Amino acid sequence: MSNNNKTPAIRFKGFTDTWEQRGFSSVFEILQNNTLSRADLCDESGLAQNIHYGDVLIKYGEVLDVGNEPLAYINSDKIVTAMKNSYLQNGDVIIADTAEDATVGKCSEIANLGDKTVLSGLHTIPVRPKEEYASGYLGYYLNSNSYHDTLIPLMQGTKVTSISKSALQGTSISYPKSLDEQAEISAYFQNLDNLITLHQRKCDKLIQFIAAMLKKLFPQNGAYKPELRFKGFT
Structure with missing residues (x-):
């Protein structure tokens, strides 16, 4: 990305407009997550499905195809009801805020949700774009070195590394x-x-x-x- 004109070195034919660069908090609103451990989840069935940070770090890619990816279930009616305003939607991004290394900040964009009720789980920061973006763009951008390298100085911890919501809100998004x-x-x-x-x-x-x-x-x-x-x- 050029610092002078905020555009990448290579672009697809026909696109010449300058890219936008905006603060994280002006691009995303932060949703609620739950703190259920693996032991609190069920593999067979439940009231809603759950995205655990460990799967974001290891299992899921930049775009999480919910319709074709098996997710664990939540059986707690209390939690599902309390998080009603944070049911995930297509285009939402789930960020892992904790890891044992610099993979902190790895994320997955939600796609192909259908009629499933899905919640963001332990050690995740779920965010929702305030405007429309093409499916998959934010997932790939937020996982790119261009963005992730800006998170490294903001990470905290030694054996276990983490990043806070406030630190994320100090970053910028280019698109x-x-x-x-x-x-x-x-x-x-x-x-x-x-x-x-x-x-x-x-x-x-x-x-x-x-x-x-x-x-x-x-x-x-x-x-x-x-x-x-x-x-x-x-």
């Missing part, structure tokens, strides 16, 4: 005014994510194949010869 340009950027990274997932599946299958062949091409359980041998060797 193109055009929703079309935001959408182009989001689609570009989503395509890359899909390619990574495809190749990861192929890699996982190859790893399984190697494990199977290691058993077949080497003697097992005291045998003096393997189950399979290459042609010509007896």
Whole structure:
């Protein structure tokens, strides 16, 4: 991002407008989260679903497809009712405020929510954009080095690192005014994510194949010869 004109070094064809740069608090409103631990959640069913900070840090990507991602459940009617004004919506962003390293601030943008009731859980800061943004843009931007590097000086702690709501509110958000340009950027990274997932599946299958062949091409359980041998060797 150029400091002079607030635009990135590379842009998609047809977009030339200067980017906006606004304070975090003018872009987002902060929602309520709950403090339920893993032990307080259920995997089978419940009154609402829950997003735990550990899953944001390790499991979920920049965009969380709620319709296709299994989430834990909350069975406490008291908590679900008390958080009625903070039920998540598409476009909301869930930020992990605690980690054991500098991954603090990793986040997931909510997508494909459907009619599910979902709440933001332990050690998360849920935020809602005050204006419309293209789906996925904020998730990718807030996870980029461009933004995350600004959080590092604001992190606190040694063994466990955290970042506060007030610290986040002192940061700035950059974005193109055009929703079309935001959408182009989001689609570009989503395509890359899909390619990574495809190749990861192929890699996982190859790893399984190697494990199977290691058993077949080497003697097992005291045998003096393997189950399979290459042609010509007896």
